[in-house]
Amino acid sequence: MQKPKLKFWDIWNMSFGFLGIQFGFALQGSTMSRIFETLGADKDSIPFLWIAAPLAGLLVQPIVGYLSDNTWHKTLGRRRPFFLLGAILSSIALLVMPYSSEVWMAAGLLLVLDASINISMEPFRALVADKLPDSQRSYGFVVQTLIIGVGTWVASNLPKFVNNTLNVSNEAAPGVVPPSVKVAFAIGAVVFITSILVTIFTTKEYTPDQMTAFGEGEEGAEKKGMIATILSTYALMPTVMKKLGVVQFFSWFAFFAMWTLANPALTTHIYNAGKPDIAQFAQIDDEGTPLVDTERVILFKSDQSKLEYTEKDKAYNEASDDVGSKMGIYGLTSMLFALLLTFYTAYNSINRKYVHMGSLILGGIGFLIMFYIPGQPEYLFVSFSLIGIAWGSILSMPYAMLSSSVNPNKMGLMMGVFNMFICIPQILAAVGGVVFLHKLIGDEAIHAMTIAGIFLILAGLSNLLIVNKKAITYQPSIDNE
Structure with missing residues (x-):
């Protein structure tokens, strides 16, 4: 028995919760480094402060994948209980995050936020495979x-x-996060919970009996414990997953470099408006710590120093707003790229391997351009447009190739295990990898964007490792009869 093909709006509704998930990730990606800088972190320490995010994904996703594979709630079904739990926790974290008063507090809340987002996100990937026949999976992603x-x-x-x-x-x-950022995070919290609820109320999941009828049940399968199942899945990882893992390693190292260091790199190199060092303008003690009055207000050296700091900080905040806005371009481009793929793949076959390779190479070029446009922020449109093509492909092609090559009975777990190839490169980048590599070129943070470009091109070329025809070839999702 074959799964029925779904209409566009059915696929749209089942995916709509990703709007909220991405609100969480995008606010984190475009604003978190700004929050760390505002709270006093220096640029070289920022990647390490982000380590909570990939660590949360590495630990949470395989566990949530296993649990969602083995869950059935009579009302919410298999995946939707995790959508709801993750949405509630993420919305709370988004509301609290910009009120952090210390760097350690923001780093801790980042761990909570990322873990919560992952609780919702991982089952969304598996839901596409649950609901759609193989011929529609690329379309769904x-x-x-x-x-x-x-x-x-x-x-x-x-x-x-x-x-x-x-x-x-x-x-x-x-040392205080601006009100505009606080309001933005509050809006993100509302969008997160609302979009998840749309998917929960508009999408029904197949029952265990229906999945068995589709040949994707687990009747007669040997039941193992969670740890044993996860470890055995790592040990029996299919070849396609390992080769895609190489592609993912270079891809996510590059994007982690962007999320962590784009704000200090671009505000300094392109806008000439880096975060001012408060110690240069305030009265300081013998250890170089700025002095404060009884109400914990910074004591400046003079009124002129205060005015100068305020002007520089205003320029930094305006540049940061614009960097965040320009980073949004990669989301817009990925949307347009996905829209073109949606229409094309509805009626035509594609070679997933070469689509992904070409997209990643274009993204790498986008990063490399950044070094050559100091003082010209208008050209960031070109850079982030090319990066968006890579991002659109990263979010669809690897999952489409993987979902066509793994055991459907363990789709949630497989998607969770696959996440290690997203988290491990980010952890390596966070513990010093991205700072070490960019300092081989120069001390300026802009060189981290050059490293990102090189790694994304390497990611594109790594697609040549993939030779599995079932993973590479995509057939149209809508019959042309």
Whole structure:
């Protein structure tokens, strides 16, 4: 018995929750480094402060994948209980995050936020495989990418929109996150929970009996414990997953470099408006710590020093708003790229391998351009447009290739295990990899974007390792009869 093909709006509704998930990730990606800088972190320490994010994914996703494979709630089904739990926790974390008063507090909340987002996200990947026949899976992942693109673009522009349109200030006292960022995170929390609820209420899951009828049940299968199942899955990882893992390693190292260091790199190199060092303008003690009064307000050397700091900090906040807005372009481009793929793959076959390879190489070129445009932020449109093509492919092609090559009975677990190839490169980058590599070129943070470009091109070329025809070849999802 074959699964019925779903209509576009059915696929759209089942993927709509990704809008909220991406709001969470995009606000994190475009704003988290700005929050760390505001709280006093230096640029070289920022990647390490992000380590909580990939660690959370590495630990949470395989566990959630296993649990969602083995869950059935009579009302919410198999995957939707995790959508709801993750949405509630993520929304709370988003509301609290910008009120962090210390770097360690923001880093801890990042761990909570990323773990919560992963609880919702991993089952969404598996839901596509649960609901769609193989012929529609690329189509489903592309629609998912389309929604992710919308979320990335809108959420990345939120701080600038809140400042310019809602007239909420993007300035604050030293060490305090601006009100515009706080409002943006609150909006993100509302969008997160609302979009997840749309998917929960509009999408029904197949029952265990129906999955068995489709040949994807687990009747008669040997039941193991969670740890044993996860470890055996790592040990029996299919060849396609391992080769895709090489592609993923270079891809996610590159994007982690962007998320962690794009703000200090671009505000300094392209806008000439880096975060001012408060110690240069404030009264300091023998250890170089700025002095504060009884109300914990910074004591400046003079009124002129305070004015100079305020002007520089205002320029930094405006540059950061614009960097976030420009980063949103990669979400918009990925959306348009996904839209083109959606229409094309509905009626035509594609070679997933070469589509992904070409997309990643274009993204790498986008990163390399950044070094050559100091003082010309308008050209970031070109850079992030090319990066968006790579991002749109990263969010669809690897999952489509993988879902056609693994045991459908363990789709949630497989998607969770596959996440190790996303998390491990980010962890390596966080513990010093990206800073070490870019300092081989120079001390300036902009060289991290050059490393990102080189790694994304290597990711593209790594697709040549993939030779499995079932993974590579995609057939149309809609019959042309």
